[in-house]
Amino acid sequence: MAHSDQYIDKLRKSGLRPTKQRIKICEVLFDADKTFHFTIKELVKIIENQANIKVSLATVYNTVHAFMRKGYLKEIPLNASQSYYDTNVTHHHHFFDEEENKLIDIHQDDVDEVNIKRTIPGKKIRSVEVIAKIVSDNQSQK
C-alpha cells in the first residue's frame, strides 16, 4: 500500500518505529483530504470508530507529541481546558468562536504579516500566532 509506506517512512524519519498503533494514528491524521483541528480525546474517538485497533491514551499522547517535535503537527495556542492540535502546519492563524468552542482557520493571505518591531537580545522568534476571538454580532439584529 502506497499510503502505509508513506506513513512508515514518515515514522522512520521521526525516529519512531512503525507500529500498528502509530500507522493508524497516521492514517487518521494525514490521510484526510483536508487538514483539521482535534483534541486528544477526539482523536482517540475517531480511531475507535474507524479501526478495530485499540490504542491507549498514553500512546496517542506520546505519538502526538513526537509528531509535534518533528513539526508534523502543531498546537494551537488557546486557553482551553484541553489542548487543541492542528494537522495544518503551514503558516496560518485562527478564529476561535467562544460561544461554539470552534476553531476556524484564517489563511495566511487573509492576514497582513505580523511585523514585530521589538527584539529581545539573544533571542529569535520561532513562531507568531494570531488568535482572533469571535462572538455573535448582535448589533446587526437590533
Added chain:
Amino acid sequence: MAHSDQYIDKLRKSGLRPTKQRIKICEVLFDADKTFHFTIKELVKIIENQANIKVSLATVYNTVHAFMRKGYLKEIPLNASQSYYDTNVTHHHHFFDEEENKLIDIHQDDVDEVNIKRTIPGKKIRSVEVIAKIVSDNQSQK
C-alpha cells in the same frame, strides 16, 4: 485611605462585596506601579507573603474570574499547564520565552495593527492576540 476606597469602588462596580480578602487581592493586583503577569498560584503566594490574611484558592479563583468578566484582568492565550493572567488590559501582545517560561509584553506600538481581511457571517471580533514564541538565537554564537 484613598486606595482602599478605590478598590471598594472597583469591587462594587463589579457587583462584588468588598471583603477583606478581595481588598487584599486588589491591593496586590492593582496597587503596583507596573502591570504584571501572574498565575493563580503565584498570586496566592504573593498574598501570603504580603499579608497576614489567609485567602483560600477558591476565593482567588472566584475573584480573578470576576475581575476577568469585568475586564479588570485578562487571560493570556498560552498553552501552559496553568493559566497566565495579565493586569495590563490595554491592547498589547506578548513574547513567550519557551526556555525560561517567561512572558514579555510587546507594546501595541511595536506591532503593526493586525488586519484580518476575512470575516465570519454573524460574528464579530472581540479580541486579537498575538503570541510570538522566542528561543535562544544560537546563530550568533557560532
Added chain:
DNA sequence: TCAACAGTTTAGAATAAATATAATGTATTA
C-alpha cells in the same frame, strides 16, 4: 530464522489545575 535487545504499548496510578460543595462566617439592609 531466531534470539536478544531496544523501543513500544498498555492499564492503571499519580499529578495538578480548576471547579464544585456545603458548612460556617460576614457584609448589607431595613
Added chain:
DNA sequence: TAATACATTATATTTATTCTAAACTGTTGA
C-alpha cells in the same frame, strides 16, 4: 441589630495530562 444574601473556606471532585512498570513487538545480526 436581626435577618438575609452573599462570601469564604476546607475539602472533595473532576478532568487533562504525565508517569510507571510490566507485558509486548519491531529490529538487528548471527
